[in-house]
Amino acid sequence: MKIILVGGGKVGTALARQLSEEGHNVTIVDTNKARVEHLTESYDVLGIVGNGSSITTLAEAGIEDADVFIAVTGSDELNLLCCMFAKKAGHCHAIARVRNPSYSHELDFIKKQIGISAIINPEMAAAKEISHLLRFPGASKIDTFAGGRVRLIKFALNGTQALDGVAIREIPTRLKSDILVCAVERSGDVIIPNGNFVLRSGDQVTFLATQENAHEFFQRIGLPVRPVRNALIVGGGAIAFYLSQELLENHVRVRIVERDADRCTELAEQLPGAQILNEDGSNREFLLSEGMESTEAFVALTNIDEENVLLTLFAKKHSHGKLVTKVNRLEFDDILAGLDLGSVVYPKYMTCDYIVQYVRALQNEAGSNIKTLYRILDDRVEALEFTVHEESAATGVPLSQLHLKKNLLLCCITRGDRILIPRGGDQIQVGDNVIVVTLEHGLHDLRDIVDHAAQN
Known part of the structure; x- marks a missing residue:
């Protein structure tokens, strides 16, 4: 597929790598010349230096025959404007990253008015993931x-x-x-x-x-299953806001430590049920005085990865609570895996996963759409959920007779209200949702799980 990608930051870079590896024709647009040169040298992508909201730039990128347009610059408004112009100038699916909480209740309206196919809010997605972890520590x-x-x-x-x-x-x-x-x-x-x-x-x-x-x-x-009843959050950004909303709705006591006084005032107005503490989150004595040792959850959400890691290591030493660490940079995940930081959340991975899932689903509008995609265990394993729309080599055959590819496990079949952990006598049927876990990257369709050479 022909894909235009506006924004060459961390998410844009990860997407350029992933989408080009999957064989797509990717053109990346960014105003930073050095960034574009780095991406075109590092990956099999084309690059254009320019503004993604310029019709001239979009025409140079080939918007008229593009299949997918993705805007992941650092500005929500620019992303929306780029998508609006892309829809006017071409006939593509448009995807925008929108992060500002003030837009969170208007996303459906924005999608309809501009005609955007999908809007991604990585901070809201990260907050939901953390909320799940605190409910199941x-x-x-x-x-x-x-x-x-x-x-x-x-x-x-x-x-x-x-x-x-x-x-x-x-x-x-x-x-x-x-x-x-x-x-x-x-x-x-x-x-x-x-x-x-x-x-x-x-x-x-x-x-x-x-x-x-x-x-x-x-x-x-013997692992804990009782949801946490109180949480100490360091960093008062968008993820902390969304997370606190979820926790307060579930009657969890929330304390947020934020060093910026003006931001504290905003949070106090937006989250009247939370306790907002205006202090430097790296002040160890303050954290201990605020009950770090007795808190049931400690969540490090500052904008500095190194500070989040050090805060979590400090909390690990002084607390038996659930630990959650937010990390923005994707380059050091293998190093962080050896530090035992509790649960590490990567908002940028979530954005990439959602967009890759959407692009793969577009390629198979007839057969088996990808409904959900996660890349887990340091990006080495993919977990996918397929919706089965038509019969194929994977349907109507007892699983014991189905030759699956190596390093692939068929994990679950959902059929209406029924959830099946599959056994040898079960069969995949049209209308099912099927979950597979695999070491092979790039599966696009349920038919891809069958080893046709072994089947024949």
Whole structure:
């Protein structure tokens, strides 16, 4: 597909890499010449130095025959203006990143008026993810499918959970838990396991289950399941605002530490139920005096990654609460993985995942659309949810006779109100939603899960 991408910042760079690797014809537009040159030298993309809201620039980028237009500059207004001009000048799908909370209640109106296909608010998405983690604190990562009914949950396996040395096929009978282990991270490697795979203490285990079954499983292995009742948040930006709204609605006590006095005044007016503390969040004595040691959740949301990491490490030393760290830069995720920072949230990954999911879904409007896409375990595994629109080699065949590609696991089938952890006799039917986890990147359609060479 021909894709025009306006904005070459962190998200634009990640998208340029991902979309070009998937074989798309990508043209990136940015006013910064050095940035455009870096991107065109680093990835298989074309580059244009110019303003994405200029009709002349859009024409030079080939807007008339573009399939998708994506605006992810640092300005919400510029992103919307770019999309509006792109829709006028071409016939493409338009996607805009809009982050300002003041627009949060107007997004549907904006989409209809401008004709934008999708609007992404990464801060709101990050806040929802953190809210899920605080409601289920034993998990280090939670991704949702099937409208929230099915969850992909990651946790750290240690010696207290009675799973060390247990084969995966033994879990349902031994713990009477209807879950499916989908991926295991061990010593830097990622494995899509079969039933004979034996878990070891130190593994990072990702499993799929309904919310109720995940709750029962965590109770049986001794991990916390009670939602947190109070949270200490450092940093009063947009994510803190959205998160506090969610937490206050769920009767969680919220305290926000923010060094900017004017921002504190704004937050106090917008969040009357929260306690706003005007102080430098890196003041260790202040944090301890405000009850860091007894807080049930500590969330580091400043705009400086290094400060968030150090704050979380300090909180880890002084608190037994749930720890959440926001990280903006994507380059050091492998280093951060070794620091045990609790749950690390990357808003920019969420933006990339959503856009890649949308682009892949456009390519398969007839067969099986991608409904949900997550890249997990340091971007090495993809978890996808397909909606099955028509019959194919993957439908109407007992799963025991379906030759799936290597390093791929068919995890769940949702059929109406039913949620099936699939067994050998189950079959995929038209109308189903199917969740798969795979080490292979770039699946576009449910048909891609079948190893046709083995099938024949």
